[in-house]
Amino acid sequence: MGNSAPESSLLVVDADIVRPDNARAPIDVAVGMLLQSDGRFLLCTRPPGKAYAGYWEFPGGKLEAGEDVVSALSRELAEEIGIQVREALPWKTLLVDYPHALVRLHFCRVLRWDGELRMLEGQDCAWQSLPVQVHPILPGTIPVLDWLARD
Numbered sequence: 220m221g222n223s224a225p226e227s228s229l230l231v232v233d234a235d236i237v238r239p240d241n242a243r244a245p246i247d248v249a250v251g252m253l254l255q256s257d258g259r260f261l262l263c264t265r266p267p268g269k270a271y272a273g274y275w276e277f278p279g280g281k282l283e284a285g286e287d288v289v290s291a292l293s294r295e296l297a298e299e300i301g302i303q304v305r306e307a308l309p310w311k312t313l314l315v316d317y318p319h320a321l322v323r324l325h326f327c328r329v330l331r332w333d334g335e336l337r338m339l340e341g342q343d344c345a346w347q348s349l350p351v352q353v354h355p356i357l358p359g360t361i362p363v364l365d366w367l368a369r370d
Contacts, residue, residue: 229314232358236318245314245323249292250279251307252363253329259346260367262353262360263300266340270319275345276357277326288325296329300344301337306330311366315359324359 253261262275280295282288293304307327315322338344345353349368356364 228312228362229316230359230362231316233318238316238318243321245321247282247288247291247323247325248279249282249288249295250277250324250326251292251296251304251329252277252310252326252367253302253332255346257348259348261300261336261344262347262351263338263344264342265357266342270317271357274355274357275351275353276360277363278344279324282325288327292325292327292329296332299340299342301339302332302334304329304332306332311363313359313362317359322359326363 261278263278265272265274265276267273278296278299279292280299282291283294286294288309289304289307292307296302296304307329310326310328312326313324315324336344347353349364351364
């Protein structure tokens with residue numbers, strides 16, 4: 220399995236849009252790549268009402284104060300898609316500068332989980348393999364698909 224991406228990895232999305240402040244603190248986000256034994260992985264759409272609603276991404280969400288990445292991921296996946304994470308391994312980190320937020324994405328490989336998928340935020344989901352068949356893809360997800368292709 221691949222090594223962690225350097226913390227300095229930065230993706231700037233819609234660079235022509237002015238940011239509110241150059242000194243924005245990054246928001247830490249735990250992201251889960253649910254992986255099946257046949258190599259397929261789960262993508263979900265961003266829920267209605269959120270930035271980039273309808274774009275496809277790996278599920279996850281913000282870390283709360285005092286949470287580590289795997290704990291936050293476990294909580295977020297229970298809240299978002301109704302599963303209980305049993306085994307997750309931190310994988311790579313990517314800093315993404317979106318017009319609305321600066322986010323530090325902590326990608327984890329989710330190897331074991333319990334429960335049936337339930338889309339609890341009104342999103343859609345699809346098991347995918349490379350090349351993915353769903354569109355549009357959230358810009359912060361595109362580098363991860365490239366990493367998976369090389370891994």
